[in-house]
Every structure is written in structure tokens, then in C-alpha cells.
Amino acid sequence: MAAAGAFSAAIDRQSAAPMYDQLRRLIIDGISRDGMRPGDLLPGEHRLCEQYGISRTVVRQALAQLEHEGVVERVKGKGTFVARPRINENLVHTLVGLYEDVERRGGHVHSDVLRHEIEPASADVAEALGLEPGTPVVVLERLRIVDHDPWALATVWMPEEVGRVTFGADLSDASLYRLLADHGVRATTGVRSAEATVASHAQALLLGVSAGTALLRLRSVSRDASGRVIEFFIAHHRGDRSRFEFELREEDAQASLLHLDPRADR
Incomplete structure (x- = not known):
């Protein structure tokens, strides 16, 4: 330095x-x-x-x-x-994962697997996956490290029949989406949202930032071609490392207007 x-x-x-x-x-x-x-x-x-x-x-x-x-x-x-330059990410408006997005730019993602197990679905997870609360689901929690920098904390929940193929696989240097695709499970549609939040003490320790630091929170639900929900994830990205970029077209704007929440201006 x-x-x-x-x-x-x-x-x-x-x-x-x-x-x-x-x-x-x-x-x-x-x-x-x-x-x-x-x-x-x-x-x-x-x-x-x-x-x-x-x-x-x-x-x-x-x-x-x-x-x-x-x-x-x-x-x-x-x-x-x-400062290090913020990286434009395409995770909000495309059905790609962080691994593929960084790989396309010539970077590398390593993941520290913090949790990988079967657990009963909470009410929120069950609702997102279209299951009954308490149904067994596979949960995968990882600290995503991009080119040696802690980048994001991501937790993925999958129906047991989807997620069971992940057990025994090394997910520290591999793409989850690629692994699922190798077993015939591919996301074709989905809904993702992004919002601002701040780091909790536990998140800050893992991400190498101070508690209260700005984070970007992604929430996503993906479906396969049959309409089955195959995953639900929540990821917290460091605000000083990530910048989400959107490509807008006229038809996108028109489509968005059709889906405005009527409660938004209340």
C-alpha cells in the first residue's frame, strides 16, 4: 500500500x-x-x-x-x-448466479460453505417454495468470495427432491446452477428483487465490514419449465463492492407499468 x-x-x-x-x-x-x-x-x-x-x-x-x-x-x-471499483452485476434481471456472472468477467468465485443440510421449512421458506411449513428442504448457506474479497452471504433453500443432488458435491469452487443443470434441473423463469439494508454484527464479521454498513439484499424465487419452484434464495452483497446494472428497453417499461402495485401510492 x-x-x-x-x-x-x-x-x-x-x-x-x-x-x-x-x-x-x-x-x-x-x-x-x-x-x-x-x-x-x-x-x-x-x-x-x-x-x-x-x-x-x-x-x-x-x-x-x-x-x-x-x-x-x-x-x-x-x-x-x-476504493476498489465496484463491479457491475447482472444478477437482478437475469437468471444467472454469481459464479457465472463473475466467470464471464474473467474473475473467480470461491465459496466457504457455512451450512449444508436438511431442515424443516419455516413459514417464509415454505411460502416461497410453495410447500407446507415443516416440509423438509435442503438449505445451503455460503460466504461468496470474489477474487479473494468477501463479497456476499447467500442462503439457498431447495425442495428436498431438487436439493438432494447437491449432497456429496464440492460446492466451494463450483456453480450450484451448473450442478443442478447437470441433473436436469434448470431455471427458466423467476422473480428477483433488490433492496437496501445494513449489516448485522454476524454478517459484518463474515463480510469484513463494520456492523451497520450498507448491504444490498437480493431475494429470488426460480422455477423450471414446468412451473415448479426449484429454489429460493436470499443474498446480502457488500454495498462497497457491488453495483447492479439494468438494461432498459421501451417494451420493458410498458410491461412494468402493467404490474404496478395499486397500493404503491397509498
């Missing part, structure tokens, strides 16, 4: 641009000019205040905006670092 440097140029106090935005731009230019890489340490707040003759409030506004944009990453007690 490179040591913090000093950015050049100066704040133009006659400019109509807010000082925090000028500093934001200077930091971005300095990162590019000096060839700084993800993980490199940036000058601290006190040093920036002294160099530019500005208040700590201005510095913190600039850094907060840069953190929101994914340019920097602030670690309490350690400093501000150049």
Missing part, C-alpha cells in the same frame, strides 16, 4: 463552485495524475485542511461525496483509501 501523498493546485476562493466540490475534483485529479491504485492511502483530513486552508467540514463534505461515488473508502481509525 502506497503512502499518502499531497495533492497540488489550490482552492479558488473566487469561484462559484463550492469549496468542497473543488477539493473533490482536486482529489480525483490527484489520484489519476499520481497513478494511485486501489488500497493506496490518501492524505488525512488534518493535512488537507492545512494544505488548502479550509475547514474540516469542507474536507469531510468532499470525502463523503467521493465515498458515495465509490472513489474513496474511509476506514475508521485507519484513514481514507482509494
Whole structure:
């Protein structure tokens, strides 16, 4: 990790641009000019205040905006670092898994299997899978690691007749969807949703973040060609690593309007 440097140029106090935005731009230019890489340490707040003759409030506004944009990453007690770029993921609007999505980009996914067993379906799981509560289901909980970085916590529930083929398979470096497909089980339709949440203490420990850190929560139900539900999953992705990207078309927008929840504007 490179040591913090000093950015050049100066704040133009006659400019109509807010000082925090000028500093934001200077930091971005300095990162590019000096060839700084993800993980490199940036000058601290006190040093920036002294160099530019500005208040700590201005510095913190600039850094907060840069953190929101994914340019920097602030670690309490350690400093501000150049952030790793967020990866565009296609998991919300396509029936692919994280393994296939990352593999397509030339990356690698490793999974630490935290739980893989048969359990009675809770009310929520049973409803999602179209089963009676208490029906045996296969549960697979994994910590997904992308190119050595903890990325997501994912729990998948499958009807026992679907999930039983997963026992005995090594799912640490393999695709669950590919394994199911090899046994004739393929997802053809599904519904996925994404929402913002924050990391619990247990999630934070596994994902390498602080409790309360922003996460992206995916919820998905997939069906095979016959309409049978084959899986239900909930995954929590690190908000500082993932960015979900959508490709929109006119016909998609029209179709979405037909499915608006009439309760949405109540």
C-alpha cells in the first residue's frame, strides 16, 4: 500500500463552485495524475485542511461525496483509501448466479460453505417454495468470495427432491446452477428483487465490514419449465463492492407499468 501523498493546485476562493466540490475534483485529479491504485492511502483530513486552508467540514463534505461515488473508502481509525471499483452485476434481471456472472468477467468465485443440510421449512421458506411449513428442504448457506474479497452471504433453500443432488458435491469452487443443470434441473423463469439494508454484527464479521454498513439484499424465487419452484434464495452483497446494472428497453417499461402495485401510492 502506497503512502499518502499531497495533492497540488489550490482552492479558488473566487469561484462559484463550492469549496468542497473543488477539493473533490482536486482529489480525483490527484489520484489519476499520481497513478494511485486501489488500497493506496490518501492524505488525512488534518493535512488537507492545512494544505488548502479550509475547514474540516469542507474536507469531510468532499470525502463523503467521493465515498458515495465509490472513489474513496474511509476506514475508521485507519484513514481514507482509494476504493476498489465496484463491479457491475447482472444478477437482478437475469437468471444467472454469481459464479457465472463473475466467470464471464474473467474473475473467480470461491465459496466457504457455512451450512449444508436438511431442515424443516419455516413459514417464509415454505411460502416461497410453495410447500407446507415443516416440509423438509435442503438449505445451503455460503460466504461468496470474489477474487479473494468477501463479497456476499447467500442462503439457498431447495425442495428436498431438487436439493438432494447437491449432497456429496464440492460446492466451494463450483456453480450450484451448473450442478443442478447437470441433473436436469434448470431455471427458466423467476422473480428477483433488490433492496437496501445494513449489516448485522454476524454478517459484518463474515463480510469484513463494520456492523451497520450498507448491504444490498437480493431475494429470488426460480422455477423450471414446468412451473415448479426449484429454489429460493436470499443474498446480502457488500454495498462497497457491488453495483447492479439494468438494461432498459421501451417494451420493458410498458410491461412494468402493467404490474404496478395499486397500493404503491397509498
